[in-house]
Amino acid sequence: MAELLRVNNLVTQFKTESGLVKAVDGISYYIDEQEIIGLVGESGCGKSVSQLSVMQLISAPGEIAGGEVIFEGQNLLNYHANGPEMRSIRGAKIAMIFQEPMTSLNPVLTLGRQLTEMLQLHLKMNDDAARKRAVELMSMVGIPSAESRIDDYPHHFSGGMRQRIMIAMSLSCNPKIIIADEPTTSLDVTTQAQLMELMKDMVERFHTSLVIVTHNLGVVARYAQRIYIMYAGRIVESGTIKDIFGTPRHPYTIGLLKCIPRLDEEEGTKLVPINGLPPNLINMPSTCAFLPRCSYRLDKCSREPWPPMTAIDGNHYIRCYADTKEK
Amino acid sequence: MNSKSNDAILDIQDLKMYFPVTRGLLRRKVADVKAVDGVTFKLKQDETLGLVGESGCGKTTVGRCVLGLYKPTGGKIFFEDEDIATFSEKKLREIRSKMALIFQDPYSSLDPRQSAGSIVGEPLKIHHLVLSKGEYRDKVDQLFSIVGLDSSMTDRFPHEFSGGQRQRIGVARALACDPDLIVCDEPISALDVSIQAQIINLLEELQGSSKKLSYLFIAHDLSVVKHISDRVAVMYLGRIVEICSSKELYDNPLHPYTRALLSAIPIPDPFVEETRERIILKGEVPSPLNPPPGCSFHPRCFMAIPECSQALPPLRDIGDGHEVACIRV
Ligand SMILES: Nc1ncnc2c1ncn2[C@@H]1O[C@H](COP(=O)(O)OP(=O)(O)OP(=O)(O)O)[C@@H](O)[C@H]1O
Ligand SMILES: Nc1ncnc2c1ncn2[C@@H]1O[C@H](COP(=O)(O)OP(=O)(O)OP(=O)(O)O)[C@@H](O)[C@H]1O
Numbered sequence: 183m184a185e186l187l188r189v190n191n192l193v194t195q196f197k198t199e200s201g202l203v204k205a206v207d208g209i210s211y212y213i214d215e216q217e218i219i220g221l222v223g224e225s226g227c228g229k230s231v232s233q234l235s236v237m238q239l240i241s242a243p244g245e246i247a248g249g250e251v252i253f254e255g256q257n258l259l260n261y262h263a264n265g266p267e268m269r270s271i272r273g274a275k276i277a278m279i280f281q282e283p284m285t286s287l288n289p290v291l292t293l294g295r296q297l298t299e300m301l302q303l304h305l306k307m308n309d310d311a312a313r314k315r316a317v318e319l320m321s322m323v324g325i326p327s328a329e330s331r332i333d334d335y336p337h338h339f340s341g342g343m344r345q346r347i348m349i350a351m352s353l354s355c356n357p358k359i360i361i362a363d364e365p366t367t368s369l370d371v372t373t374q375a376q377l378m379e380l381m382k383d384m385v386e387r388f389h390t391s392l393v394i395v396t397h398n399l400g401v402v403a404r405y406a407q408r409i410y411i412m413y414a415g416r417i418v419e420s421g422t423i424k425d426i427f428g429t430p431r432h433p434y435t436i437g438l439l440k441c442i443p444r445l446d447e448e449e450g451t452k453l454v455p456i457n458g459l460p461p462n463l464i465n466m467p468s469t470c471a472f473l474p475r476c477s478y479r480l481d482k483c484s485r486e487p488w489p490p491m492t493a494i495d496g497n498h499y500i501r502c503y504a505d506t507k508e509k
Numbered sequence: 510m511n512s513k514s515n516d517a518i519l520d521i522q523d524l525k526m527y528f529p530v531t532r533g534l535l536r537r538k539v540a541d542v543k544a545v546d547g548v549t550f551k552l553k554q555d556e557t558l559g560l561v562g563e564s565g566c567g568k569t570t571v572g573r574c575v576l577g578l579y580k581p582t583g584g585k586i587f588f589e590d591e592d593i594a595t596f597s598e599k600k601l602r603e604i605r606s607k608m609a610l611i612f613q614d615p616y617s618s619l620d621p622r623q624s625a626g627s628i629v630g631e632p633l634k635i636h637h638l639v640l641s642k643g644e645y646r647d648k649v650d651q652l653f654s655i656v657g658l659d660s661s662m663t664d665r666f667p668h669e670f671s672g673g674q675r676q677r678i679g680v681a682r683a684l685a686c687d688p689d690l691i692v693c694d695e696p697i698s699a700l701d702v703s704i705q706a707q708i709i710n711l712l713e714e715l716q717g718s719s720k721k722l723s724y725l726f727i728a729h730d731l732s733v734v735k736h737i738s739d740r741v742a743v744m745y746l747g748r749i750v751e752i753c754s755s756k757e758l759y760d761n762p763l764h765p766y767t768r769a770l771l772s773a774i775p776i777p778d779p780f781v782e783e784t785r786e787r788i789i790l791k792g793e794v795p796s797p798l799n800p801p802p803g804c805s806f807h808p809r810c811f812m813a814i815p816e817c818s819q820a821l822p823p824l825r826d827i828g829d830g831h832e833v834a835c836i837r838v
């Protein structure tokens with residue numbers, strides 16, 4: 183499948199009183215048409231900021247300080263964040279689903295209003311057509327008796343239902359890409375499973391690409407085709423899910439997989455914690471950010487700057503000097 | 510059913526906890542939230558029992574009843590052979606030195622104005638377990654080192670610690686009275702993935718070296734619960750639907766809800782994921798204010814038959830301590 187979006191060396195930083203926070207420090211990735219990719223990492227590693235940067239939704243004290251976001255042959259970062267080009271892309275060609283649906287739904291507007299507004303703005307539908315389409319979308323994502331619920335307000339719905347509505351909204355303008363930022367984290371396990379299945383069915387049906395942003399490696403193993411592992415504002419490993427889970431090669435990825443319990447583990451399995459803490463991203467050194475926690479470190483690691491992403495085979499890349507193959 | 514039990518440190522029989530729902534100025538009672546509605550289980554010395562289930566199923570309420578923080582609506586709670594459900598507040602205070610609680614949220618469960626040392630040492634004072642200032646200080650230092658914190662940190666305040674360190678402070682405080690039972694209510698859910706294992710291992714090590722410490726481990730993450738527990742009880746709408754050893758739970762889950770819950774949790778391994786059963790439930794968890802008749806899971810159940818809505822299925826033993834409440838298995 184053809185490439186749909188490519189991000190090159192994206193840098194986003196926040197100027198704070200305590201120093202410069204390099205929230206996203208030169209990440210590059212791509213997504214193909216009809217592909218599902220996962221962006222995985224712990225809290226604070228820059229997942230959300232990277233995706234908000236793609237959408238140009240970064241506000242002061244944050245700033246996109248460099249890089250390119252190539253979509254349909256154009257670098258989106260050349261467009262003004264609030265200009266007509268970005269507005270026609272944001273929410274329409276590239277849609278986003280946020281972690282907490284209450285913050286992205288307007289509490290004082292009925293769902294019908296919010297859905298039809300999108301359709302009228304981006305697809306220039308008239309009132310009747312938009313309302314009809316809104317009802318269709320709501321029933322498609324599994325809202326029972328959508329016709330009678332379309333005039334309800336967001337607080338009339340459960341968390342799971344609100345997230346279904348967010349999925350409906352993201353689909354409303356036939357986007358090329360949906361970015362789902364921790365779309366199910368605050369919900370119950372069985373509801374999470376329902377919503378992930380729904381999202382997968384929808385993107386397959388509409389030939390949409392999907393970026394799943396999550397800290398849950400299991401979700402990615404189940405739904406994504408390729409993943410990017412992030413640590414401290416950078417991507418440290420990328421590859422197909424079989425590369426990453428079958429032969430993980432970056433010390434952080436290896437560590438993550440050993441420190442989480444698995445449902446199918448043998449009795450008596452011991453978890454191997456990763457020592458230390460994730461760094462705070464203020465005034466980071468140029469050496470590898472994982473170095474203080476790394477059990478594979480070499481002398482070179484504390485002398486040289488973080489290496490670039492290097493192919494180890496095929497489409498499997500790591501950012502590391504150490505040889506982690508046997509251990 | 511009224512006698513005490515042999516080797517169980519905790520023996521809960523038909524526990525019920527209803528919260529009144531009131532309306533109007535006179536706060537007239539209009540209904541009950543049956544948060545816990547007939548829960549029975551035993552916890553042995555040195556054992557960990559996991560309590561899993563989705564939000565609102567009553568896990569925390571069970572834990573709070575065990576600690577005597579709620580007066581149950583019905584049922585018995587034998588703790589070390591005494592029914593504490595009938596205890597006065599004074600007697601409860603005594604017994605509470607033998608149990609402790611670790612909370613979910615290391616950010617809000619610690620008093621921000623108290624130093625870490627005094628948070629950890631407070632139970633020693635409340636229960637008069639130390640005789641002198643020197644002994645107090647030694648004990649606090651010792652508790653810090655047990656949970657892997659440097660004793661030079663005792664004068665710091667909670668905001669000066671990371672989430673994982675704060676949870677260690679919570680664990681140290683829970684250990685202060687050398688309890689026989691710790692109720693761990695979502696002790697790691699607020700922590701970063703790479704930090705969670707540190708706390709899980711710490712809890713496991715503490716139990717290993719004590720040999721008499723029991724945990725009631727409450728969490729919604731079944732992989733974590735299964736990892737740390739000897740046995741697991743699965744709750745749905747205030748009741749236990751299945752209880753068995755952790756191994757049996759994964760190898761041979763019987764209740765359709767347990768099967769759905771297991772299948773909803775992806776395993777971080779695409780090779781395994783390809784072969785797994787995928788059960789997607791209908792609808793959402795109903796309100797405990799108005800639970801469905803009969804088996805409360807039946808409206809979402811893929812195995813339901815008309816009889817399921819008629820009577821409440823009792824928890825029955827199908828061998829080797831594997832109990833399940835379903836007429837279809
Ligand atoms: N407005 C802001 N001002 C200063 N720093 C910020 C701001 N927004 C984000 N950051 C910092 O940028 C970094 C990346 O944040 P981001 O929200 O992208 O993390 P994340 O990976 O999405 O984490 P989570 O899993 O918790 O959602 C964090 O260290 C955060 O503290
Ligand atoms: N003090 C209270 N007054 C009234 N209702 C309560 C009270 N405490 C809990 N409930 C209700 O009892 C039910 C069980 O709540 P509980 O907190 O025990 O669930 P839980 O399984 O711990 O959920 P979670 O996973 O969200 O922590 C819920 O419906 C809750 O709203």
Ligand SMILES: [Mg+2]
Nearest residue numbers: 229230231363
């Ligand atoms: Mg985020």
Ligand SMILES: [Mg+2]
Nearest residue numbers: 568569570694
């Ligand atoms: Mg709870």
